[in-house]
Amino acid sequence: MKDVSRIGEFGLIETLKTYQNLLPRVVKGIGDDAAVLKVRGGRYLLFTTDMLVEDVHFTRAMNARAVGCKALACNLSDVAAMGGEPLFAVVSLGVPGRITTRYVKSLYAGMSAMARQFGVSIVGGDTVRSKKVVINIALLGEVEKRRLIRRQGARTGDWIFVSGPLGGSFKSGRHLRFTPRVREARFLVEKFRPSAMIDLSDGLAGDLGHILKASCVGALIEESLIPCHRGATSRQALTDGEDFELLFTMPAVRARKLLEYKGPEKFRFYPVGVIRPRREGFSIVRPDGRTELVKDRGFRHF
Numbered sequence: 001m002k003d004v005s006r007i008g009e010f011g012l013i014e015t016l017k018t019y020q021n022l023l024p025r026v027v028k029g030i031g032d033d034a035a036v037l038k039v040r041g042g043r044y045l046l047f048t049t050d051m052l053v054e055d056v057h058f059t060r061a062m063n064a065r066a067v068g069c070k071a072l073a074c075n076l077s078d079v080a081a082m083g084g085e086p087l088f089a090v091v092s093l094g095v096p097g098r099i100t101t102r103y104v105k106s107l108y109a110g111m112s113a114m115a116r117q118f119g120v121s122i123v124g125g126d127t128v129r130s131k132k133v134v135i136n137i138a139l140l141g142e143v144e145k146r147r148l149i150r151r152q153g154a155r156t157g158d159w160i161f162v163s164g165p166l167g168g169s170f171k172s173g174r175h176l177r178f179t180p181r182v183r184e185a186r187f188l189v190e191k192f193r194p195s196a197m198i199d200l201s202d203g204l205a206g207d208l209g210h211i212l213k214a215s216c217v218g219a220l221i222e223e224s225l226i227p228c229h230r231g232a233t234s235r236q237a238l239t240d241g242e243d244f245e246l247l248f249t250m251p252a253v254r255a256r257k258l259l260e261y262k263g264p265e266k267f268r269f270y271p272v273g274v275i276r277p278r279r280e281g282f283s284i285v286r287p288d289g290r291t292e293l294v295k296d297r298g299f300r301h302f
Contacts, residue, residue, distance in 0.1 A: 005214065008240060016248065018029045018095050021073065024038075025037055025038040026038075026043075027044060028150065028174045030203030031084070031151075031214070032150050032151055032214075032294065033048065033077075033078040033079075033081040033151075033198060033301050034046040034047060034048035034078050034079060034081075034082050034084070034141070035047040035048070035080055035150060035201060036082070036150075039142075039234070041103060041146055041247075042144060042145050042146075043142050043143065043145060044084075044142065044143050044144075044145055044148055045140060045141075046079050046082050046084045046139075046140065046141040046142060046143055047138070047140055047141075048075055048079060048138070048139050048141075049075065049136060049137065049138040049139070050071070050074040050075050050078065050136070050137060051134065051135070051136040051155040052067070052070065052074070052134070052135045052136075052204070053098065053132065053133075054132035054133040054134065055132060057070075057175075058070070058133075058176070060133065061233050062173075062223060063106075064103050064106035064107050064110070064188055065106045065107070065109050065110035065113075066110060066176040066177060067107060067110065067135070067176065068106065068107040068108060068109060068110025068112075068113075068114070068135075069110040069111070069112070069113060069114045069176065069177070070110075070113040070175065070176050070177075070178075070268075071091075071135040071137055072089060072111045072114040072115060072120070072137055073111050073114055073178060073179075073180045074137075074201070074244070075089065075137050075138075075139035076114070076118055076120070076139070076180035076182055077178075077180040077181065077182075077199040077201070077244045078139070078140060078199060079141035079182065080180055080181050080182040080184070080185035080186075080199065081149070081185065081197050081198050081199040081246060082141075082143055082148060082149060082150070082187035082248065083143050083147045083148055083149040083185055083186070083188070083194075083197065084141040084142055084143035084148075085119075085121045085141055085142060085143065085182070086118055086119070086139055086140075086141040086182065087120065087121070087139075087140050087141050087142060088120065088121050088122075088123050088139070088140045089111075089120055089121070089122050089123070089137055089138065089139045089140070090122070090125040090126075090137070090138050091108075091111060091121060091122060091124075091125035091126075091132070091135070091136070091137050091287075092125050092126040092127070092128075092131030092134075092135075092136040092138075093107070093125065093126070093127045093133075093135055093136075093139075094127075094128045094129065094132075094133065094134035094135075095127070095130060095133050095134075096129070096130065096131060096132070096133070096214045097129055098265070099122065099133070105134075107135065107282050118180070118182055120139070120279065132205045139239065143188075143189075146267070147189040147190065147193075148195040149185075149189060149193075149194050149195075149248070149258025150196065150197075150198060150214070151196050151197070151198050151211045151214035151215065152194040152211075152214040152215050153194075153215060153249070153292065154194040154196040154211050154215035154217050154249040154275045155195055155215070155217065155249075155251070155275060156193050156275055156276060156277050157216060157251065157252055157274065157275060158196075158249040158250055158251055158252070158255075158274065158275040159248070159249065159250055159251075159252055159255035159273075159274055159275075160219060160221060160247070160248075160249050160269050160271065160273040160274060160275065161246075161247070161248050161250065161255070161258075161269045161270060161271050162204065162226075162227065162245050162247050162269070162270050162272055163181050163184050163245045163246040163247075163248075163267070163268075163270075163271065164174075164181075164225065164226055164227065164243070164245040164247065164270070165227040165232075165237075165245075166200065166203075166204055166228060166229065166232070166236075166237035166245060167228045167229050167233060167234070167236035167237035167240055167243070168226060168228075168229050168231060168232035168236050168240060169229075169240060169241070169242040169243050169244075170241075170242050172231070172232075174229070174243075175242035175244075178243070178244045178251075180244060181199070181244070181245060181246045183267075184246060184267050184269075185246060187196070187265050187267055188246075188248065188258075191261075191263075192257065192258050193250075193251060193254065194248040194249060194250050195248075195249045195250055195251060196211050196214070196215055196248065196249045197246060197247065197248035197249075198210055198211055198246075198247050198248075199203055199244055199245070199246060199247070200241070200243045200245045200246070200247050201241055201242065201243075201244060202237045202241040203237070203238055203239040203240055203241040203243075204221075204226065204237055204239075204247065204272075205238040205239055205282075205294050206239070206241065206281070207247050208221070208247060209282065209294075209301075211247070211249065212275075212278075212282055215249075215275075216259070216278050217275050217276065217277065217278050218275070218276040218277055218278050218279065218280040218281045218282055218283075219273055219275055219276055219282050219283070220273050220274055220275070220276050220280070220283050220284070220285065220291075221272050221283075221284050221285070222272065222273055222284070222285045223284055223285060223286050223287055224285075224287050225270065225272045225273070226238070226270075226272050227270045227272075230257055238284075238294070249275055249289065255271065259271070281293055
């Protein structure tokens with residue numbers, strides 16, 4: 001019998017897929033940034049959850065309020081990646097019995113501040129004793145049916161974009177103070193309709209790999225075009241994760257219009273490559289002109 005460390009996070013997810021019970025109202029279950037569920041009218045319900053574990057995603061020495069902000073922001077980023085708007089959240093918290101109430105209140109203060117910023121109501125949850133701090137949030141959102149964006153829509157010739165600089169997020173502490181790209185995502189789905197989208201939690205290489213797999217396509221990205229945070233390398237942008245920017249694809253005609261857009265919104269998006277046929281694989285053009293296959297596919301939990 002294989003250990004989880006041998007099959008990895010995504011091998012484990014593939015294994016768990018076999019236990020899905022997909023009723024007719026389920027549009028999409030496991031395998032995207034959020035589940036998509038049918039409701040009455042012209043909208044879908046989005047349902048997502050994220051777990052943060054002490055000494056994996058944060059340490060006790062980090063600012064508790066910032067950790068609370070991140071806990072909800074991760075979920076908000078998932079809803080953004082589907083083109084939706086967040087609505088309601090429940091919070092499950094595991095803490096050691098000897099942890100201070102001040103620390104717990106600071107966690108919740110951070111969650112509450114993030115919730116207010118994005119119009120989310122925290123409506124319940126659960127608390128249990130655990131050896132380390134564990135925060136799990138489940139979030140409901142919604143999206144118009146015509147504006148739902150999934151990972152599987154990328155087509156040959158589409159341009160590949162990211163919504164901001166990447167790399168070095170955990171080391172710099174940015175993973176605790178990022179802004180979920182909900183407004184940018186709504187701008188995109190309302191005005192330019194991306195063909196596929198995902199949030200960048202596992203690095204550009206890993207998350208683009210998810211789009212390529214779901215869409216049955218390949219890609220060519222240019223290292224010199226990848227926007228990196230000051231002090232971060234392109235390798236870190238490709239593999240570090242925890243950036244929580246948007247990664248999306250778009251047909252060339254709409255992509256050019258996006259870059260030429262002069263409206264009141266002041267968002268900036270960075271083209272980094274193009275979608276190619278699946279048989280051409282996933283490659284990167286180095287600054288010296290060499291083309292190499294992308295082998296390192298980002299952050300791995302196991």
